[in-house]
Amino acid sequence: xxxxxxxxxxxxxxxxxxxxxxxxxxxxxxxxxxxxxxxxxxxxxxxxxxxxxxxxxxxxxxxxxxxxxxxxxxxxxxxxxxxxxxxxxxxxxxxxxxxxxxxxxxxxxxxxxxxxxxxxxxxxxxxxxxxxxxxxxxxxxxxxxxxxxxxxxxxxxxxxxxxxxxxxxxxxxxxxxxxxxxxxxxxxxxxxxxxxxxxxxxxxxxxxxxxxxxxxxxxxxxxxxxxxxxxxxxxxxxxxxxxxxxxxxxxxxxxxxxxxxxxxxxxxxxxxxxxxxxxxxxxxxxxxxxx
Amino acid sequence: xxxxxxxxxxxxxxxxxxxxxxxxxxxxxxxxxxxxxxxxxxxxxxxxxxxxxxxxxxxxxxxxxxxxxxxxxxxxxxxxxxxxxxxxxxxxxxxxxxxxxxxxxxxxxxxxxxxxxxxxxxxxxxxxxxxxxxxxxxxxxxxxxxxxxxxxxxxxxxxxxxxxxxxxxxxxxxxxxxxxxxxxxxxxxxxxxxxxxxxxxxxxxxxxxxxxxxxxxxxxxxxxxxxxxxxxxxxxxxxxxxxxxxxxxxxxxxxxxxxxxxxxxxxxxxxxxxxxxxxxxxxxxxxxxxxxxxxxxxxxxxxxxxxxxxxxxxxxxxxxxxxxxxxxxxxxxxxxxxxxxxxxxx
Numbered sequence: 344x345x346x347x348x349x350x351x352x353x354x355x356x357x358x359x360x361x362x363x364x365x366x367x368x369x370x371x372x373x374x375x376x377x378x379x380x381x382x383x384x385x386x387x388x389x390x391x392x393x394x395x396x397x398x399x400x401x402x403x404x405x406x407x408x409x410x411x412x413x414x415x416x417x418x419x420x421x422x423x424x425x426x427x428x429x430x431x432x433x434x435x436x437x438x439x440x441x442x443x444x445x446x447x448x449x450x451x452x453x454x455x456x457x458x459x460x461x462x463x464x465x466x467x468x469x470x471x472x473x474x475x476x477x478x479x480x481x482x483x484x485x486x487x488x489x490x491x492x493x494x495x496x497x498x499x500x501x502x503x504x505x506x507x508x509x510x511x512x513x514x515x516x517x518x519x520x521x522x523x524x525x526x527x528x529x530x531x532x533x534x535x536x537x538x539x540x541x542x543x544x545x546x547x548x549x550x551x552x553x554x555x556x557x558x559x560x561x562x563x564x565x566x567x568x569x570x571x572x573x574x575x576x577x578x579x580x581x582x583x584x585x586x587x588x589x590x591x592x593x594x595x596x597x598x599x600x601x602x603x604x605x606x607x608x609x610x611x612x613x614x615x616x617x618x619x620x621x622x623x624x625x626x627x628x629x630x631x632x633x634x
Numbered sequence: 635x636x637x638x639x640x641x642x643x644x645x646x647x648x649x650x651x652x653x654x655x656x657x658x659x660x661x662x663x664x665x666x667x668x669x670x671x672x673x674x675x676x677x678x679x680x681x682x683x684x685x686x687x688x689x690x691x692x693x694x695x696x697x698x699x700x701x702x703x704x705x706x707x708x709x710x711x712x713x714x715x716x717x718x719x720x721x722x723x724x725x726x727x728x729x730x731x732x733x734x735x736x737x738x739x740x741x742x743x744x745x746x747x748x749x750x751x752x753x754x755x756x757x758x759x760x761x762x763x764x765x766x767x768x769x770x771x772x773x774x775x776x777x778x779x780x781x782x783x784x785x786x787x788x789x790x791x792x793x794x795x796x797x798x799x800x801x802x803x804x805x806x807x808x809x810x811x812x813x814x815x816x817x818x819x820x821x822x823x824x825x826x827x828x829x830x831x832x833x834x835x836x837x838x839x840x841x842x843x844x845x846x847x848x849x850x851x852x853x854x855x856x857x858x859x860x861x862x863x864x865x866x867x868x869x870x871x872x873x874x875x876x877x878x879x880x881x882x883x884x885x886x887x888x889x890x891x892x893x894x895x896x897x898x899x900x901x902x903x904x905x906x907x908x909x910x911x912x913x914x915x916x917x918x919x920x921x922x923x924x925x926x927x928x929x930x931x932x933x934x935x936x937x938x939x940x941x942x943x944x945x946x947x948x949x950x951x952x953x954x955x956x957x958x959x960x961x962x963x964x965x966x967x968x969x970x971x972x973x974x975x976x977x978x979x980x
Contacts, residue, residue, distance in 0.1 A: 446907075451948035574772070
């Protein structure tokens with residue numbers, strides 16, 4: 344019984360961490376799949392959103408749900424402005440310029456937040472309803488982790504439905520598969536990209552806010568977790584929402600288990616597995632082969 | 635930089651006829667007078683700023699590291715985010731050999747550092763260079779992270795997070811000691827190593843091999859079509875680039891007398907990328923200009939206010955990516971060309 348409880352605890356902890364990873368990375372996957380744009384600054388949007396959410400709650404005493412909505416809107420708005428003004432100039436540029444540009448953006452975000460808020464770490468105070476423990480019948484676990492897992496599954500479901508059942512979703516799928524053909528059919532890829540970029544950045548903001556409780560939130564956030572976001576996206580497969588979901592959960596559980604049993608350098612296995620997987624399937628688990 | 639591969643020996647007739655283009659091609663590897671300037675400046679620095687020699691050695695090592703990246707990224711077009719893997723491999727080779735008293739002779743130590751990095755470069759290149767684009771970017775990043783975590787985990791050998799302090803390195807040629815307080819030996823030794831490596835890289839770039847690398851970068855399909863062994867050349871180039879980065883890392887360990895995990899950091903890999911691009915990649919002197927500009931900016935801006943440095947660097951990167959894709963040298967060339975046309979017109 345105790346063994347089962349331990350096992351369930353590890354699984355739930357890993358799944359909740361993986362869920363946050365998914366919420367942050369899903370937008371990155373779709374925008375990279377759409378435009379092939381290497382946007383390393385995606386984590387900076389998660390950080391910006393996290394700050395908006397945490398500061399709104401701690402300083403302005405806004406409710407949790409309202410703060411999440413605010414974070415989504417502010418970050419999406421900022422990302423649209425940046426996309427229209429700067430990103431779009433580099434769509435046809437090489438990866439190197441995109442890497443350089445987005446690294447520059449990361450530095451600007453880090454410096455901006457250090458100047459505006461300060462270098463110290465911010466903490467998220469959960470609403471009391473999410474604070475305690477919940478009895479799941481077979482195991483007692485933190486309510487917040489269960490909340491995250493449920494929210495993540497719902498988000499996955501909603502995005503999947505939007506992809507499969509709506510016109511915009513169909514347009515996104517078509518563009519990821521074959522951008523030129525989609526453009527020939529009259530799909531406005533530019534507009535599509537702006538919409539998904541804004542939505543993806545907004546989701547990253549929510550992920551940044553939800554994850555602030557156990558990932559922490561300081562100006563280095565954008566760089567600290569960058570490798571994890573990129574692994575989730577490339578392992579899952581560019582442009583694949585379901586792929587990022589499974590890859591994130593897998594990564595979350597693996598990271599949790601390794602940190603528990605091999606606290607010193609257990610992440611070696613994550614990098615090694617990623618390398619092997621990408622050599623086996625360069626397009627990721629659920630990605631489509633490039634045509 | 636011309637697009638297609640240029641034959642090693644231009645048509646002798648054309649040279650004899652004195653066609654300007656043929657002459658330029660035949661003489662493109664000749665030394666120009668201004669190529670002496672960076673080295674004269676480096677020697678001048680030694681006498682003018684005796685208090686800044688530690689800073690100076692750091693600068694020279696950054697140039698060497700950026701030069702190694704230029705070989706892979708600028709010439710062969712291999713986009714990597716993990717070049718610090720080789721820097722770190724070299725640094726830890728020198729560091730561990732010296733710390734455990736196995737080998738502390740500096741010159742052979744650097745050769746061993748280059749060898750260790752070359753082996754890692756060859757092994758990783760064999761598998762990594764099958765991929766391109768984002769996958770390659772991710773794989774180089776993960777390889778570096780893997781090495782860093784391994785160094786962190788093998789605490790018993792590498793000192794883990796704390797690294798290996800107080801390395802004792804033998805005097806160069808048994809005469810010139812590495813004095814931690816006065817960096818004279820460190821500076822001159824770094825300068826000599828940089829000059830040696832630079833001459834090697836310069837020769838390589840102007841060789842048929844170097845030209846074929848440029849060809850691979852500019853038009854992969856065409857290089858395949860003319861039957862060039864593309865993958866083998868990329869792997870060889872990657873290995874040489876890794877070896878050079880390893881030498882830079884070994885030099886870093888020797889001049890600082892310590893190694894730690896920062897040698898394998900994403901920060902270091904990103905910095906060297908920024909340095910090279912700031913100066914202008916695919917150009918022999920891009921590494922020099924970039925390193926001087928970067929370290930000078932860092933030195934002065936960070937002293938004012940560390941966050942201002944980060945903000946300035948971020949803005950600089952965004953501006954370069956948007957408007958000056960060929961770095962400072964590229965910007966200079968554009969301005970010069972504009973000036974020359976106007977001058978000729980008037």
